[in-house]
Amino acid sequence: MFGAVAAALLVAMGMAIIRALKGPTVFDRILSVNTFGTKTVLLIAVIGFLQKRPDFLDIALVYALINFITTIAVLKFFEFSHLGTPIGEEEAEDL
């Protein structure tokens, strides 16, 4: 049962890689990395059950959080083309 789930997850990971390789626009690639991260989280959880040690589950949860942060950073990069406001003179005046 879990073996079938793991196989399905691996197939899904392969398809995400294909999309990241081909992806004509950047958003295809961002989405594929995000999907891939989710599949990794699920795969680790399933591996935990396959090895009869479901205590991997909380680690899979932390992975999900990291994946979220990365996606937000990438999207922010695209929205503003840099990652944050630099500490410069103008900002100090605004405050």
Add this chain to the structure above:
Amino acid sequence: MNIIDVVLLAMMVITALAVVRMRNLFAAVMLLGIFSLLSASLYALLDAVDVAFTEAAVGAGISTVLMLGTLALTGEREKKPHRPAWLPLVVVVVTGAALLYGTFDMPLYGDPNDPIHKHVADRYIERSGQEVGTPNIVTSVLASYRGFDTLGEVTVIFTAGVGVLALLGRGALSRRRRLNKEDDR
């Protein structure tokens, strides 16, 4: 288990080759994120969950963000090289072959006769309760048996924190001082 290993390793090879061939640097950064997620799952399969966790946090998280910050400063496309770089290829192949040769001396994965299982582990398991007095063996190893090692690690982390504060904290501090001056006026 073996099939999952093989599939994950094959995906890693495909991703790595694609990163090398790719001229669009943004796509290369995204593929490197996938690569490090793949290696994190392999570490999890090898039961090294903490290493896998570090790989996911540093490889897929922090380095992606740092590389994107660099891309914002430089540009998204890599220039075509004028001629193939043979010398670096030879150096990399020779180094890789030497490293592979080095792995032949390593004990087999999960071998009960490994030095790591023969050395001091038994003593830690049997005596740490009386000698150190903490219920957790890992804690007693980290804090007592390998205390000097832990002291060194903490020193490194402290130095890194001081360095980051010296680099980033100064701007915020001077800004706050300037604002306070303006308030006084």
